[in-house]
Amino acid sequence: xxxxxxxxxYLSIFLLSILSYYxxxxxxxxxxxxxxYKLPPGSMGWPYIGETxxxxxxxxxxxxxxxxxxxxxxxxxxxxxxxxxxLASPEAARFVLVNQANLFRPxxxxxKENLIGQSALFFHQxxxxxxxxxxxxxxxxxxxxxxxxxxxxELSITALNSWAGGHVVNTYHEMKKFSFEVGILAIFGRLEVxxxxxxxxxxxxVDKGYNCxxxxxxxxxxxxxxxxxxxxxxxxxxxxxxxxxKKVLEKGLLSxxxxxxxxxxxxxxxxxxxxxxxxxxxxxxxxxxxxxxxWILKYLHDNPKLLxxxxxxxxxxxxxxxxxxxxxxxxxxxxxxxxxxxxxxxLRMASxxxxxxxxxxxxxxxxxxxxxxxxxxxxxxxxIHHNPEFFPDPQKFDPSRFENALKPNTFMPFxxxxxxxxxxxxxxxxxxxxxxxxxxxxxxxxxGSDSGIQYGPFPVPVGGLAARFWxxxxxxx
Numbered sequence: 001x002x003x004x005x006x007x008x009x010y011l012s013i014f015l016l017s018i019l020s021y022y023x024x025x026x027x028x029x030x031x032x033x034x035x036x037y038k039l040p041p042g043s044m045g046w047p048y049i050g051e052t053x054x055x056x057x058x059x060x061x062x063x064x065x066x067x068x069x070x071x072x073x074x075x076x077x078x079x080x081x082x083x084x085x086x087l088a089s090p091e092a093a094r095f096v097l098v099n100q101a102n103l104f105r106p107x108x109x110x111x112k113e114n115l116i117g118q119s120a121l122f123f124h125q126x127x128x129x130x131x132x133x134x135x136x137x138x139x140x141x142x143x144x145x146x147x148x149x150x151x152x153x154e155l156s157i158t159a160l161n162s163w164a165g166g167h168v169v170n171t172y173h174e175m176k177k178f179s180f181e182v183g184i185l186a187i188f189g190r191l192e193v194x195x196x197x198x199x200x201x202x203x204x205x206v207d208k209g210y211n212c213x214x215x216x217x218x219x220x221x222x223x224x225x226x227x228x229x230x231x232x233x234x235x236x237x238x239x240x241x242x243x244x245x246k247k248v249l250e251k252g253l254l255s256x257x258x259x260x261x262x263x264x265x266x267x268x269x270x271x272x273x274x275x276x277x278x279x280x281x282x283x284x285x286x287x288x289x290x291x292x293x294x295w296i297l298k299y300l301h302d303n304p305k306l307l308x309x310x311x312x313x314x315x316x317x318x319x320x321x322x323x324x325x326x327x328x329x330x331x332x333x334x335x336x337x338x339x340x341x342x343x344x345x346x347l348r349m350a351s352x353x354x355x356x357x358x359x360x361x362x363x364x365x366x367x368x369x370x371x372x373x374x375x376x377x378x379x380x381x382x383x384i385h386h387n388p389e390f391f392p393d394p395q396k397f398d399p400s401r402f403e404n405a406l407k408p409n410t411f412m413p414f415x416x417x418x419x420x421x422x423x424x425x426x427x428x429x430x431x432x433x434x435x436x437x438x439x440x441x442x443x444x445x446x447x448g449s450d451s452g453i454q455y456g457p458f459p460v461p462v463g464g465l466a467a468r469f470w471x472x473x474x475x476x477x
Contacts (some may be wrong), residue, residue, distance in 0.1 A: 017032050021406060039077070039318075039369065040071070040076045040085055041072065042071050042086075044077065044083065045077065046077070049078075049081070050077060050078020050082075050083075051077050051078060051079060052078075052081075060354070061354070061382060065383060068086075068088045072089045073092065074089075074092060074369055075088070079376075080109050080111070080214075080326075082109070083372075083375045083376065084375065084376040084377070085371050085376070085377050086380055087377065087378065087379045088101065088353075088383035088384060088387075089384065090390070090410050091409070092366065092367075092379065093379035093381070094381055095366060097356075097358075097379060097417035098300075098368055098416055101417050101419075103362055103364050104360055104364075105124075105358065105359050106124065106125060106356075106358060106359075106419055107358060109454075114229070114281055114351055116283055117224055117225065117277070117279055117280065118276065119276035120276045120279070121221055121277055121280055121422075122281030122284070125418075132277060134423045135253070135257060136256075136277075136423070137422050139255070140186065140253075142330075144251065145330070145426055146249070148186065149329065149333070150327055151185055151391075152185070152433050153430065153433050155181050155185070156312065156437050159174065159177065159178040159181075161470040164471045165469055168468055169468075170464035170466060171297055171466070172291065172294040175289075175290035175293045175376070176287065178434065180200060180203070180282070180288070181284070182430050183281065183282050185252070185284055186238070186285070187281060188250060188252050188253075189251050190250060191239075196241065198235055199236075202228040202229075202232045202235065203217060203228075203232060203279075205227075206232065206279075207225075207287075208221055208226040209222045209224055209226070210225065210283075212225075212474065231425065232279060232384070236279075237271050237275065240254070240274055241271075243258060251282060255365050257277065258274075259291070275402055279421070285423055285426070285427070287352075288352045289427045289430055291352045292343070292350065295350040295352075296342060296346050296365070296431070296435060297438070297444065297446075297465065297467065298465055299342070299346060299397050302397070303397060303445075306397075306399070307439065310338055310439050311439045311440065313338045314339065314435070314438055314440045315335075328433055333429055333433065336432060336436075338399070341403070342399045343431055343432070344399065344402045345398060345401065346397075347411075348411060348413065349385075349411070350384045351382035353415060354380070354381060354382040354411070355378045355381055356379055356381070357378060358378070358379075359375070359376055360372065360374065361373065381413070383415075384409075385410075385412075387410075414427075440472070443470050443472060444469045445467060445468045446465060447466045447467060448466035
């Protein structure tokens with residue numbers, strides 16, 4: 001039997017899409033004529049959905065690079081219902097993130113804001129953002145990071161020992177567990193095991209739904225993620241209330257939030273604001289650091305001579321610490337030149353943060369093109385990092401390229417401007433500590449695909465790298 005209601009429903013959706021597309025094009029043209037500027041070149045794809053399906057159905061890096069080759073370093077598209085302008089030059093990135101940052105507010109797709117929390121640091125600008133950023137930086141100052149190194153080292157050794165024995169592990173997933181533990185340490189200090197497990201369980205569900213297509217239907221990963229996000233909010237509220245009541249003196253981000261004083265008319269953060277920012281910091285701290293560590297493992301495995309150089313550098317430190325019976329120190333992590341260049345080249349090559357989201361708060365002109373108010377603007381860090389003009393032979397893993405000064409604004413692994421990652425120093429320490437123990441005490445064999453990690457439509461890996469690990473002393477040669 002023909003379902004006339006269903007046919008009418010889909011016909012209405014189709015007609016509304018055509019009408020919205022028509023008015024969108026008409027408004028864009030009139031705005032362009034009014035300003036005397038034209039829109040950037042590019043394709044807006046299908047009505048409403050734009051080029052979302054193309055982005056989700058292929059390697060996102062290829063999606064952006066192909067369009068840059070076709071249209072140039074500034075082009076338009078439409079993703080998840082939003083008209084976007086993509087920028088693939090250092091000058092354009094600096095224009096948006098630094099020079100004219102006041103004209104572009106930080107923004108993410110609404111589906112992602114809903115999962116993290118709309119009060120999170122990286123969705124805001126102005127006084128509220130500055131207030132939050134100071135609190136985050138206060139909890140991640142050099143002295144705090146120095147004090148955390150022994151704990152990070154303990155977590156590193158525990159994680160590596162759990163992988164040893166020659167069984168296959170998904171390194172990205174395991175590195176995520178490790179970076180999650182470091183994130184918990186930096187935020188809460190000590191935390192009861194059962195509370196940590198509840199946080200971990202619900203955060204994992206949110207994490208799985210974060211990069212899925214945002215369909216809010218029963219049983220979908222995104223719907224499950226929304227439900228888990230509500231549970232996370234309740235768990236965090238209980239932790240906050242308990243610490244307020246007992247006046248627990250733990251060092252970490254939560255303590256900075258709870259002890260924050262009113263500043264420039266900004267009230268003390270409420271529980272929802274604190275919860276949003278804790279989850280935001282966990283997102284920022286976990287996936288990116290785990291990705292870098294996984295790529296380092298792969299690149300070192302694929303470059304045996306480089307691995308030997310890193311091992312030699314780290315062995316000197318390890319042997320000294322064994323003799324003097326103490327762990328890594330802050331000073332030692334600052335004296336790892338070869339390892340540090342490997343980290344920098346990994347950040348360039350993998351470009352974990354492939355792009356960032358901004359939204360024009362007014363009509364903006366850039367190089368003769370109009371960026372209309374309300375359009376999303378995305379500086380493409382990966383495209384810049386892989387431009388042969390700035391990095392010769394960009395597909396080659398070559399840490400020596402960091403022995404020379406780089407052209408300004410061509411290397412932005414942690415973003416740029418007032419919204420650059422405030423936790424980058426902690427991430428670097430975490431990476432250096434884990435790498436130190438990885439190369440001095442363990443051997444590993446990559447058994448996964450040569451292509452390594454596969455990326456989803458947004459800058460977070462969805463796959464992993466399969467590998468076997470052995471303790472150095474028990475590995476046959």
